[in-house]
Amino acid sequence: NGSHDSCQVVMVLGAGRGPLVNATINAAEKAQCKVRIYAVEKNPNALYTLRFRMNYEWRELDVQLIEGDMRDLKTPEKADIFVSELLGSFGDNELSPECLDGAQPMLKDDGISIPCSYTSYVAPLQSLQIYNETKRSKDLTNKIGFSMETPYVVRLRNCQILGPPQPAFTFEHPKKELNQSNAREVCCSFKIQQDAVIHGIAGYFEATLYKDVILSTHPDRHSPQMVSWFPLVFPFEYPIHVHSGNHVTLHLWRNVSSRYVWYEWVLTEPRPTKIHNAAGHVYKIAL
Structure with missing residues (x-):
């Protein structure tokens, strides 16, 4: 302007x-x-x-x-x-919040950021193929099971999303309070419409670049012809069988320490799973 x-x-x-x-x-x-x-x-x-x-x-x-x-x-x-x-498949999973917050002192008080905000979305996912491929994987230390506590970027094809994606974490730039933590947590509940098996959580994002200019991987409003990002999948260690009418409750945390950022996830309803990637013991992103 x-x-x-x-x-x-x-x-x-x-x-x-x-x-x-x-x-x-x-x-x-x-x-x-x-x-x-x-x-x-x-x-x-x-x-x-x-x-x-x-x-x-x-x-x-x-x-x-x-x-x-x-x-x-x-x-x-x-x-x-x-x-x-700096956006990743889940919006904030490539440290865009931390990087832009750190750079903010270089921005004028009335300056603008492109993008100015982004929100991640989550939904329960059924995909036997993704589950089997993830289960077959092993990390470098050869510990079976660690592969089930790491998020993966996946082009979702042979799968079913078991509910409308719900918002998880939102970040805005420039940030009003720079000392505010970028740690987040969210609890989302979904009503299952048919018998199914949950194998993980599908993650998407939507970013507002400026005013009404938006980039989105949300399946209901995916930006046309955009293939720069595929969804992020948070797998579960074991499949969870659900029936039509069941309520599914997911919890997801974005944790931040002085050196790392990591995600933890758990399903608490209809039956609880363990907390995956607790304390970032398998997967974490260095700051």
């Missing part, structure tokens, strides 16, 4: 090999808006490509490369706009 004479400062957080930098350049040209772009990246392989593009493709443009972790940087000026693509 800046005037044609003002310069909008845009920080591309996690620039990768530069697609969002190019998208920002194209959007600025279309809007006839002057921009100064800071491409922020820490991955050495991606930095190699970014340096090449800086020297050749973007040489005549107002693009600057900042190397390092977005959570620990000092920049020459604050941004009007954050642009990032």
Whole structure:
């Protein structure tokens, strides 16, 4: 919304090999808006490509490369706009909340973030194929069972979703209170419409980029022709048989420590399972 004479400062957080930098350049040209772009990246392989593009493709443009972790940087000026693509198959499972919170001091008080919010969704899942393939897997320490306490990104085909997905965790950026924890917990109840077997939890997400621009993997409103993300599946160690009319209650936690983020999940109704991945003993994401 800046005037044609003002310069909008845009920080591309996690620039990768530069697609969002190019998208920002194209959007600025279309809007006839002057921009100064800071491409922020820490991955050495991606930095190699970014340096090449800086020297050749973007040489005549107002693009600057900042190397390092977005959570620990000092920049020459604050941004009007954050642009990032840090979303995982469950929305927050690739540490987008922690990364964007850490970068927020580089954003002006009236600045905006793209995306500005995202919500994950969960639903009980029936898929014997996924259950069997997961059960056959073993982790590197050869402990059978550990594979049932790790979430998987899966293109869901031979499966049935046993209820309308319900919202789980929501994150907004910029964050109003930076010291607020990103830990979350949710309890969802579903009424089963037919006899079935529950093998896990299907996870989706929906992100608001800006105003009414939305990306979604929610099965009822999936973004057309978008194949960038497949659902996340939280498996159960054993199948749970349910009957038509049964109520199914799921609990899911997003836990945060000083070093890790991890999920725990359990079914408590119609019969309880163990808490999967308790204390992150199988699967956790390093901060």
